[in-house]
Amino acid sequence: MPVKTYRDALRSAMAEEMERDESVVLLxxxxxxYGGTHLVTxxxxxxxxxxxxxxxxxxxxxxxxxAIGMAMAxxxxxxxxMTWNFSFQAVDQIIQNAAKLHYFSGGQVHxxxxxxxxxxxxxxxxxxxxxxxxxxxGHFPGLKVVSPATPEDVKGMMLAAIRDPxxxxxxxxxxxxxTKGEVPDGDYTVEFGKARIAREGNDVSLVSYGRQVxxxxxxxxxxxxxxxxxxxxxxxxxxxxxxxxxVSSVRKTHRAVVVQEQWRWFSVxxxxxxxxxEQAFDDLDAPVERVSGAEVPAPYARNLxxxxxxxxQQIIDAVRRVLYR
Amino acid sequence: xxxxxxxxxxxxxxxxTLLKWLKNPGDEIAVGDPIAEIExxxxxxxxxxxxxxxxxxxxxxEGAVVPIGTPVATIGTESEVGQGAPAxxxxxxxxEPAQEEAPxxxxxxxxxEEPAPVAAxxxxxxxxxxxxxxxxxxxGERLRASPLVKRLAAEHGIDLSVVxxxxxxxxxxxxxxxxxITGAKPIPQxxxxxxxxxxxxxxxxxxxxxSGATPKGNLVELSRIRRTTGARMSExxxxxxxxxxxxxxxxxxxxEFRKQINAALESExxxxxxxxxxxxxxxxxxxxxxxVNSSYVNDQLYEHDNIDIxxxxxxxxxxxxxxxxxxxxxxxxxxxxxxxxxxxxxRNGGLTPDEYQGGTFTISNLGMFDVDEFIAVINxxxxxxxxxxxxxQTPVVRDGEIVIGNMMKLTVSADHRVLDGAAVAGFLQSVxxxxxxxxxxAVS
Numbered sequence: 230m231p232v233k234t235y236r237d238a239l240r241s242a243m244a245e246e247m248e249r250d251e252s253v254v255l256l257x258x259x260x261x262x263y264g265g266t267h268l269v270t271x272x273x274x275x276x277x278x279x280x281x282x283x284x285x286x287x288x289x290x291x292x293x294x295x296a297i298g299m300a301m302a303x304x305x306x307x308x309x310x311m312t313w314n315f316s317f318q319a320v321d322q323i324i325q326n327a328a329k330l331h332y333f334s335g336g337q338v339h340x341x342x343x344x345x346x347x348x349x350x351x352x353x354x355x356x357x358x359x360x361x362x363x364x365x366x367g368h369f370p371g372l373k374v375v376s377p378a379t380p381e382d383v384k385g386m387m388l389a390a391i392r393d394p395x396x397x398x399x400x401x402x403x404x405x406x407x408t409k410g411e412v413p414d415g416d417y418t419v420e421f422g423k424a425r426i427a428r429e430g431n432d433v434s435l436v437s438y439g440r441q442v443x444x445x446x447x448x449x450x451x452x453x454x455x456x457x458x459x460x461x462x463x464x465x466x467x468x469x470x471x472x473x474x475x476v477s478s479v480r481k482t483h484r485a486v487v488v489q490e491q492w493r494w495f496s497v498x499x500x501x502x503x504x505x506x507e508q509a510f511d512d513l514d515a516p517v518e519r520v521s522g523a524e525v526p527a528p529y530a531r532n533l534x535x536x537x538x539x540x541x542q543q544i545i546d547a548v549r550r551v552l553y554r
Numbered sequence: 555x556x557x558x559x560x561x562x563x564x565x566x567x568x569x570x571t572l573l574k575w576l577k578n579p580g581d582e583i584a585v586g587d588p589i590a591e592i593e594x595x596x597x598x599x600x601x602x603x604x605x606x607x608x609x610x611x612x613x614x615x616e617g618a619v620v621p622i623g624t625p626v627a628t629i630g631t632e633s634e635v636g637q638g639a640p641a642x643x644x645x646x647x648x649x650e651p652a653q654e655e656a657p658x659x660x661x662x663x664x665x666x667e668e669p670a671p672v673a674a675x676x677x678x679x680x681x682x683x684x685x686x687x688x689x690x691x692x693x694g695e696r697l698r699a700s701p702l703v704k705r706l707a708a709e710h711g712i713d714l715s716v717v718x719x720x721x722x723x724x725x726x727x728x729x730x731x732x733x734x735i736t737g738a739k740p741i742p743q744x745x746x747x748x749x750x751x752x753x754x755x756x757x758x759x760x761x762x763x764x765s766g767a768t769p770k771g772n773l774v775e776l777s778r779i780r781r782t783t784g785a786r787m788s789e790x791x792x793x794x795x796x797x798x799x800x801x802x803x804x805x806x807x808x809x810e811f812r813k814q815i816n817a818a819l820e821s822e823x824x825x826x827x828x829x830x831x832x833x834x835x836x837x838x839x840x841x842x843x844x845x846v847n848s849s850y851v852n853d854q855l856y857e858h859d860n861i862d863i864x865x866x867x868x869x870x871x872x873x874x875x876x877x878x879x880x881x882x883x884x885x886x887x888x889x890x891x892x893x894x895x896x897x898x899x900x901r902n903g904g905l906t907p908d909e910y911q912g913g914t915f916t917i918s919n920l921g922m923f924d925v926d927e928f929i930a931v932i933n934x935x936x937x938x939x940x941x942x943x944x945x946x947q948t949p950v951v952r953d954g955e956i957v958i959g960n961m962m963k964l965t966v967s968a969d970h971r972v973l974d975g976a977a978v979a980g981f982l983q984s985v986x987x988x989x990x991x992x993x994x995x996a997v998s
Contacts, residue, residue: 483702483728511705514728515721553720553727 230411236269238380238412239345239401242387243270243307245416247277250305253391256283256292257309257346266311267347267406289318293344297327297396300342305391310346313400314358319344327396328371339394345387347403348376349439349490350527353534359527361491363438366398367467367500373421374467376400378442380410382465385419392418402440422469426478430458433548434478436501437488438464441539445488448544457548467497475501476508483514484551488539493521515551520544555630556605562622563594563907569621570594571778577609580635589627595778597874597910598903605629610636699726710735716742740792777871784872790934795970798929801982803989805945805960811992819887826890829865829919832942832964832985833889834995837861837882839984840915845973846966846981847914849935855972864913864933865893867900874900875933877913886995917942927963938968938978940985 233241247253255270255277261284264271274282285292289310296306310316316323323344330338350359367374373395377383383401390397427442428449435445442463449459460478464471479485485505487498498519505517523537560570571593577583588600589609610630614620628634699707699714703726707714712734719726733739776784808831816825840847840861848857861882864875876896878889899905916933919942927943943963950959964985968978988994 510701512702514700514702553729 230413232409233380233412234406235380235383235402235408235410236267236406238384238410239269239387240271240273241412242384243391244273244276246388246391247273247281249416250391251281252303253305253307254281254283254299255307255309256285256296258285258287258311260284260309265309267403269401269406270309289315290322293319293322294326296342296344297322297330297340300327300340300396301330301338305341305343307343307345307391310344312354312358312403313346313348313362314360316344316346316362323366323372323396323398324369328369331395332371340396341391341394342396343387343390343393343399344396345390345399345401347406348400349403350534351404351440351490351538353529353531354527355529356526359534361439361489361522362398363400363467363489364491364496364500366400367497368495372396372398372468374398374400375421375465376402376439376467377419377465378402378405378427378439378463380408380412382419382425382463384412385417386421386465388416389418389421393421397421400439405440405443408443419465421466422471423465424471424474425463425465426460426474427463428459428461430460430482432458432460432482433484433486433551434460434462434475434482435486435488435544435548436462436464436475436498438467438497439490441488441490444539444541445544448541448548451541451545452548457552459548464497464501470500470504472504472508475504479505479509480512483512484548485513486518486520486544486547486551488520488544490522490538492524493519494524496521515553518547518551520547555610555628555634556607557625558589558601558603558605558627558629560592560620560622560624560626561601563597563599567594567622567907569619571619572614572616572626573598574616575612576600579609579611581609582632583607583609583629593778593903594907595782597905597907599906601626603629608632608635610634697726698724700728702728703731706731706735710741712741779869779872779874782872786934787931790932794932794934796929796932796967797970797975798965798967799975799978799982800927800963800965801979801986803962803964803986804950805962805989806958808989808992809945809960811995815886815996819890822887824887824890825894826886827893828921828945829917829942830886830890830893831989831992831995832917832919832940833863833865833878833881833893834884834886835985835988836915836917836940837863837878837884838988838995838998839981841882842984843977843981845977846938846968848937848972849914850937850969850972851935855937858914860914862913862915864910864916864936865896866916866918866930866933867897869900874905874910875913875916876900876905876910916940921945921962927965929965930967932967932969937972938966938981941965941967 243255255273259266260270261274261279261282270282293308296308299306327340327342330340348363349361363374363376366372373393375386375390375397377386387399390399428446430449435449437445442461445461449461452459460482462475462478487501489496489498491497498521502517502519505513520539520543522539525537528534528537573591573593575590577587577589583589583603583606585604585606587603589603590601592599592601607629608631609627611628612626613628614626620626697714698719703714706728712731714726717726717730720730721727734741812826812828812831819826844857847861848855860880862877862879863881864877866873866875878884878892881889896909913936915936916939918930918939920928921942921944924944928941930939930941932939945960945962947958948961949956950961964982966978966982
């Protein structure tokens with residue numbers, strides 16, 4: 230299987246679908262001539278022209294609203310947020326219109342829109358450019374929220390997102406654009422609402438999504454040196470949510486540690502913990518642990534930024550607490 | 555209105571069954587009148603009223619199992635018949651102040667604690683909310699266990715109240731019960747003489763049955779006494795390394811001796827049985843071998859000063875073993891009176907828990923059933939039990955001649971953790987000495 234970067238896998242998903250489906254169009258700031266701030270759309274304007282790869286003004290609310298209209302009218306727009314932080318400008322369109330039009334129209338109107346871009350931190354962009362918004366967008370009915378962690382998944386999930394009839398919040402791991410992995414050629418999709426067991430183990434379930442999955446795999450390697458076999462679950466999609474895989478893993482391991490870069494309060498980890506106590510209560514041997522980002526605006530300084538995000542040691546400590554050893 | 559509660563009839567009693575109402579609402583009650591039949595884990599008793607008046611209400615159904623202290627009935631005036639249970643404010647007033655306001659008279663007035671099976675006027679509001687079944691936990695100490703542990707304990711019949719928790723705040727975690735589930739260690743039982751908690755019993759059924767199959771036959775509801783016996787005997791055989799020593803005793807002289815003393819005692823209406831001889835002989839032998847008269851509790855050995863000999867009595871629903879207190883020091887006549895009384899009351903359910911909880915050594919006698927010999931299961935926490943077979947006429951060699959002897963086999967089952975074979979053999983030698991020289995039973 231060919232090895233590609235996360236960035237190239239993402240680009241090939243969009244390019245392949247644009248070849249197949251003329252209704253797929255791209256909108257965003259600097260995605261065309263400049264090739265995209267993160268080079269995700271690099272070269273696409275040459276391939277598909279400026280009618281399908283549209284450079285927009287710096288006006289997220291405007292171009293997101295325009296994309297919603299295009300989607301209602303039958304196109305399949307993919308909107309790039311240069312970073313998800315800028316989606317705060319567009320949040321009224323996303324929540325008030327994109328998420329609700331299908332409901333408002335009694336099911337007559339679909340909004341087949343994908344909004345994509347880098348989410349989370351880890352690359353020293355400081356407080357205003359470092360947010361993890363999965364919990365935020367996951368809150369609203371009418372939105373699908375996904376967070377692929379691997380090059381293979383990012384392609385398959387982008388193809389699933391483009392073909393989805395409803396708006397999809399596509400949260401890329403900005404820090405992972407350069408990571409490499411095997412990516413199948415051609416057309417395949419990764420179904421939303423199906424978590425992935427990234428590593429099997431019997432002693433504790435480590436749960437996350439996005440770039441924290443890689444952190445968990447490193448932690449699992451370290452734990453294995455102490456004969457603790459961790460199962461790593463990559464949720465892949467936040468909404469819809471695969472409770473089944475999660476619960477059956479915890480039925481096996483009896484312990485869970487949920488890890489996220491975002492803040493702890495009202496977060497994905499909180500939801501995971503709640504689901505586990507609802508559906509796996511009698512299988513828990515310890516309270517579900519949450520390892521989250523520090524409750525501060527994201528620091529700029531490298532050392533502080535590292536300190537503000539979940540570390541291997543924090544996770545190992547949490548694992549030892551749930552294992553009582 | 556006064557409240558009648560489920561009384562505590564022994565230290566280990568946690569709950570009782572209201573078997574049958576002997577009075578109905580509206581019946582006039584005098585002090586001492588039996589108003590209901592109740593069953594503790596071993597015996598059936600009559601619940602007597604210490605109030606006069608009218609039975610105004612029965613608060614529990616026949617057959618209900620309720621924790622001690624639970625109000626079961628109310629007694630009041632005729633006009634109160636059929637009215638509801640006393641409101642929170644009403645009942646407790648009469649006797650309660652003694653507790654709080656005047657500690658010294660309360661402490662110095664033990665009359666209230668007479669063992670008679672009477673109902674006290676209840677601090678009603680409190681009794682009604684008595685928490686059911688916190689077996690063997692220190693008062694106020696909550697049992698903490700992970701949800702997983704609670705489920706597994708129910709499935710495997712593990713009584714968590716006797717499992718130590720290694721998690722935070724004493725939480726019992728899976729690791730604490732792993733060995734019991736895998737069978738690496740025996741499932742611990744409550745030290746007190748308790749039937750296992752109901753969930754455990756239920757939980758064990760599916761485990762015991764072969765996968766999915768329900769055994770054919772009529773389902774027989776186990777009595778409490780049968781369940782208690784079963785649990786204690788399982789515990790004994792599982793935990794105690796039993797070994798057995800058998801000796802044969804010639805009872806010829808003993809039988810002759812018994813005939814003589816029964817003739818002498820006839821006018822008093824007392825009849826000494828062979829078993830009474832053995833009780834006395836065992837009592838005297840235990841005096842000489844105190845190690846056999848001991849108990850092993852929580853890895854500690856206690857040698858008893860008193861020699862209280864339990865006699866296993868077979869009842870319809872199971873076994874009970876009330877004891878003859880101070881058996882070594884009692885005359886044969888007095889032992890005979892006591893054993894006769896205990897036997898009668900055991901059969902009609904009239905024993906009180908204090909009469910069968912305790913004892914230091916047990917005798918199980920199947921001699922009347924024409925058995926050669928048998929081995930008995932130790933009655934924990936005691937260190938040994940004596941099993942008695944039938945006395946049979948057998949040719950024996952005495953002084954170089956073959957004569958007819960009345961031979962009886964005695965088998966001691968002993969706990970090898972605390973008793974070695976030589977000690978038990980010595981004990982049996984002593985028993986034999988007393989039984990074959992029965993005058994010693996009369997003069998010692």
